[in-house]
Amino acid sequence: MKAGAWVRIVGLTMMVALLTSCGTGPVRRVSEPAARIQQLTVHANGSWAVEVRIENFSSIPMRFDRFDLQLKLGEDAAGQLQAQPGLSIGPESADVIKVELTPSSAAKLAIADALSGGRSLNYSLKGDIFATPDEAKQRTYTIERSSALSPAPGLPGVMR
Numbered sequence: 001m002k003a004g005a006w007v008r009i010v011g012l013t014m015m016v017a018l019l020t021s022c023g024t025g026p027v028r029r030v031s032e033p034a035a036r037i038q039q040l041t042v043h044a045n046g047s048w049a050v051e052v053r054i055e056n057f058s059s060i061p062m063r064f065d066r067f068d069l070q071l072k073l074g075e076d077a078a079g080q081l082q083a084q085p086g087l088s089i090g091p092e093s094a095d096v097i098k099v100e101l102t103p104s105s106a107a108k109l110a111i112a113d114a115l116s117g118g119r120s121l122n123y124s125l126k127g128d129i130f131a132t133p134d135e136a137k138q139r140t141y142t143i144e145r146s147s148a149l150s151p152a153p154g155l156p157g158v159m160r
Helices: 003-022 105-117
Strands: 034-042 048-056 062-073 076-083 087-089 093-101 121-133 139-149
Touching: 034 062, 034 105, 034 121, 034 139, 048 062, 048 076, 048 087, 062 093, 062 105, 076 093, 076 105, 076 121, 087 093, 105 121
Parallel strands: none
Antiparallel strands: 034 048, 048 093, 062 076, 062 087, 062 121, 121 139
């Protein structure tokens, strides 16, 4: 075998060894989570059960320790959605946390009007989610979300 062929073989072997040593497994990407209302149920006493969907867009599990979100319906403050779920959500997954809320008078009227008229209602969430990426320290993520809720057909008092 010629000397040039040996040089190429040794060079290729070294390149393969170098490339395999660089592989550290899957990429560990931590992305900002999101929150939105999955369902809002009006109880007979006027209080609400609000199902908050927490979405983990990271490639690793995250523990969601707590959240504090201001809920607005249109321009009216409805109340604070606060919880300490201590819930672990897997990579690129979501889970729902139910929060009981005593809404403001203006928010009660807005929901009642939307339900009776069969209309959708704009809402916004603004606040913080405190989450801990797998094997790291807790981080604070600021959330701002705007969307709309509509009456759920066949489910009186339910907006989705």
